Amino acid sequence: MTRSNSDLLWPVERLPDALEQLAQRQGYGRAAGEIAPPAAAVEPSRVWMFALGDRLGVELEPITPLYCELPDVLERAAPCILQVRRDGVPSYLVLLGTRRGKLRLLARDATAVSVPTKSALALLREEQEATVAEVDQLLGGVEMSPRARAHARSQMLLQRLGQAQLRTGWIMRPRRTASRRTLLGDIPSLVVGILVSHTLLSLVLAASFWLLGRAALQAHLETGWFLGWIAVIACAIPLRMLEVWWQGVFSIRLGTLLKQQLLAGTLKLTPDEVRLDGIGRHFGRVAEAEVVEQLAVGGALLAVLSVVDLVLAGVILVLGAGGWLQAIVLVLLVVVAFVLARRHYGVQRAWSGARVEITHDLLERMLGHRTRLAQLPLERWHDGEDVRLSSYSEISKVMDRRTMQLTALLRDGWLVLALLTLLPTFSSGTANASALAVAVGGILLALRAFDEVSVFFQQVSQAAVSFEQIRDLLLAVGRPELESKVPLEMEGGKPTDAAGGNLIEARGVTFRHDARTRPVLENCSFQIAQGDRILLEGPSGGGKSTLVSLLTGMRTPQGGVMLLHALDRATFGSSGWRKRITAAPQFHENHVLSGSFAYNLLLGREWPTSPELRTKAAALCKELGLDELVAKMPAGLEEMIGETGWQLSHGEKSRLYIARTLLQGVELVILDESFASLDPETMRVAQRCVLNHAKALVVVSHP
Ligand SMILES: Nc1ncnc2c1ncn2[C@@H]1O[C@H](COP(=O)(O)OP(=O)(O)OP(=O)(O)O)[C@@H](O)[C@H]1O
CATH class of the missing domain: 1.20.1560.10 (ABC transporter type 1, transmembrane domain)
Structure with missing residues (x-):
């Protein structure tokens, strides 16, 4: 490598800058304006990264390759960024592509630099330096040609580190609404x-x-x-x-x-x-x-x-x-x-x-x-x-x-x-x-x-x-999507949690289904405060589920305003709004997807999931009385469920839907008749769990 490693590695504070330059070089994104850097020395959260991608007008996809996949990743994943940790502090290699067998990286001074693949591999391997030193020591005493040594070294490293997981990197792709060219x-x-x-x-x-x-x-x-x-x-x-x-x-x-x-x-x-x-x-x-x-x-x-x-x-x-x-x-x-x-x-x-x-x-x-x-x-x-x-x-x-x-x-x-x-x-x-x-x-x-x-x-x-x-x-594809306008540091919901006042404020909300002449909801006003537990009752066909769809942003009111933390949906953007409010749809509208039980529980979170979320999911199952079911299934949380897998009972499905909703960790949880099919004892257990975990709660039910 002709340039020093520090020229090639972007510190985490300069991540927005690195991604912006990468996007512009590929002709994908747009100038994002002033973006506050993530907290220094800490890997930014996925939510923050996704939000950054939104601001740049590109799609960012996380990857956590195994060491044995790394040569493939280096050859094919560009444009992307790969994480290197030094003393626990993240920094990033910015990959532009490959040319004539060499990698093209974006250096910190915004110039493109060609480096041999093995140099980049060595950088990405730094965290495993103990294994590398061990292999080098083993080979030290053996006499062989430099070529044979290099080959043996890479094979031994592959064998020892093959299944080691690398840090999260991000592949950049153009948005589906990018120019035809x-x-x-x-x-x-x-x-x-x-x-x-x-x-x-x-x-x-x-x-x-x-x-x-x-x-x-x-x-x-x-x-x-x-x-x-x-x-x-x-x-x-x-x-x-x-x-x-x-x-x-x-x-x-x-x-x-x-x-x-x-x-x-x-x-x-x-x-x-x-x-x-x-x-x-x-x-x-x-x-x-x-x-x-x-x-x-x-x-x-x-x-x-x-x-x-x-x-x-x-x-x-x-x-x-x-x-x-x-x-x-x-x-x-x-x-x-x-x-x-x-x-x-x-x-x-x-x-x-x-x-x-x-x-x-x-x-x-x-x-x-x-x-x-x-x-x-x-x-x-x-x-x-x-x-x-x-x-x-x-x-x-x-x-x-x-x-x-x-x-x-x-x-x-x-x-x-x-x-x-x-x-x-x-x-x-x-x-x-x-x-x-x-x-x-x-x-x-x-x-x-x-x-x-x-x-x-x-x-x-x-x-x-x-x-x-x-x-x-x-x-x-070309339909405009509401994009978030809240500052990047507010993504993830933390500062909005701290904000006082009403969580939801609806004023004069009116909604009429396309096929109907009369509105289902007319001039409807209400507030939901943080920590509220609300029971929404009404006759069948009275418009409860319609109201739920307005609250979650699945439908847009034709009149009036609906505010969350005094901001409207246009400010939070479609996905920002949904990140803060979620609902378990009625039983006949909800679905068990073909996949593992864990996947179904954590559907609303990133997948593959983290060990912390998995532990949280298991604990919630226990609280909801689903631990017996998990123990019964041969593969536990990994058991395949859905159409072709283990068939859940009505009540088990209901509790899975409740757990799935709670696990999203949102600010307002809405449960649309989620307790209807539970026996009195299970219902009490489930209600207790919901009351323990939902920050604010609306339960829809028949009188
Ligand atoms: N897509 C649609 N197009 C036309 N009308 C609809 C549509 N969806 C619902 N409706 C009608 O709107 C009214 C309100 O429906 P909604 O599902 O909100 O009622 P609900 O209070 O949740 O009823 P239930 O308690 O029986 O679930 C009903 O009369 C329903 O038939």
Whole structure:
């Protein structure tokens, strides 16, 4: 390393500065303005780091790699920061990327520095210096070449430190709402690479056709020409390898981008939107997203390839024996291809619509299967199925016909027409061998292009139809998110805890569901003070759960104001508000996710979790009387629960939901009929636990 380690390590007080520079160098974030540094010499909390990421306009993801994963992390995780501890004080290596086998780090003076990977490894290993010294001592007495020594040393360190966990580092990613250019990354340059390599490949192919055709028509091939032909074919090998490699990378990049955008869009849907669409349609969307991914990737590549082939074929045909006439026929057939594709798209739309409806219907029926078994007369179980299936089958037949036209008419039609245009040249006997060979090369190239075009059009029309199903999700990505405006040091809730006065103040709150003409809540005013224990009672349908959704920020009131510590939701930001208030939804709205019991308990906290939180979770289970259940399960807190795992009873689930809510450590806990399914004794135990742990509490119940 040419620079001293202290030049490369950013002290924890300069963390905001380091991350801001990293974000700006990557073109991800924005200037964050004045940010107070974290308390010196202490690793900042995750909440603080996430909030810092928000201010910088980037996503930060924590990583705690094992020592054996470190070489991979160094090679692939950039842009990221990795923590090094010296005398217990954290400092950070800022990774920009790799270049020519070396790591590029951002030094403290904001310059980029290249360092060998092993130097960075040595820095990150400093905390394990005792093990390193032990290995060095062991190897000290052995005679071997420096190269063998280095290899043995790294292998021994890997063996000894392999499972040692490193300090938390952070990977930086662009927000899903970043500019298109940032999100696309190197995708455009990959397309250019594929375009160039494919053009060269097509030229190689055309040259080899020309050579072969010429030899065939002259009925002899000289050795020089033959060797030339072999050389031309040999050129195709590296070009093809390059093209296939770039195509693979392109597919992965585009597929990943699509998935990330879809996930981001899904997370921005409101609970009401999710409910309105229904589970079947959501499942259908997952399937459609897969289709879009496969077809968009394949289709985009085919589009590039077929355009290249068609243009080249056109040029070659003009130079060949068929001349302009053949080129004009080619253009006309491309126009016909567009017309056929348009017709195909219309049918494909109807066909896909029918398919999605069938999927939706099937899933709804499966979900309600137990109810149907119990309540619906046997003879009505399959009502309407025949009608749906027969209309689906009719549409499928039309679809097949249009697909056949698109494939057979284009490809074979081209071959027939192209040969017909050569007929006058043949019959007049004016063509020379080279011109004919060129024409044959052009015809074959166009034939390949039409093969690609027909598949491309089918894929594009399928992808376009599937895209319609997921467009809403992609559009949702751009919805503005309320961002926190409270000072960074207030994140995590501590100073707001200390603030006096009301925790919640609602004034004139009004809310009406979209589908309703009358508001559920009208001009509703109340206060909740810190430490309050409130019982909210009311008749069924009176609007209690609606009020809970307003308190937790799941819904926004259409009138009036709702303040938390005298600040509104726009000031705390969506996630800041939810970090301070949480609710256990009603039993039928709540869910046990497939995962371990511990995961379900700590769902609202970071995962993998810390030993302290795990201990806290175990203690809370004991208080809620869930310790018996934990003892019964063979893997204890690690037992898999959910649909396919250990089945919890109604009361056990209720207590899990209560524990999950309390473990979030928020300022206001709301329990929506959480005690309804507990027997009197268990209810008393659960209530005592809730009263002990909730800082402020609202319990919703029927009178
Ligand atoms: N998404 C929605 N669209 C239209 N109306 C809705 C929606 N959600 C709830 N409602 C209606 O709003 C009213 C209040 O519902 P809410 O769930 O808040 O009542 P509740 O007091 O919690 O009732 P319960 O005690 O039975 O759970 C009800 O009449 C309900 O039918």
